[in-house]
Amino acid sequence: MPEENATPFDLKLKIEEGLQDVAQRFVEYAPQIVGALVPILLKRFGLDPAQSSSIVLTTVTDIAGFLSFLGIATLLSGMLAAN
Numbered sequence: 001m002p003e004e005n006a007t008p009f010d011l012k013l014k015i016e017e018g019l020q021d022v023a024q025r026f027v028e029y030a031p032q033i034v035g036a037l038v039p040i041l042l043k044r045f046g047l048d049p050a051q052s053s054s055i056v057l058t059t060v061t062d063i064a065g066f067l068s069f070l071g072i073a074t075l076l077s078g079m080l081a082a083n
Contacts, residue, residue, distance in 0.1 A: 019072050026068040031061040 039049035
């Protein structure tokens, strides 16, 4: 329920908080899923999961964090500029 005296700044602040929350959740869950799947896939391809998993997982974590925050910010930038 919106507050009666809410200002455009308050709306922008809520949007930014939502952006950070969604990006953080994506950065938390994407590496967990990939971290479970990468060793299985590497073993299936005949590679040693202990040597390769950390490199792949670190790369996925960095890319997920970068793209989730900037991608969501790009999607919401129109709403921020309109107020």
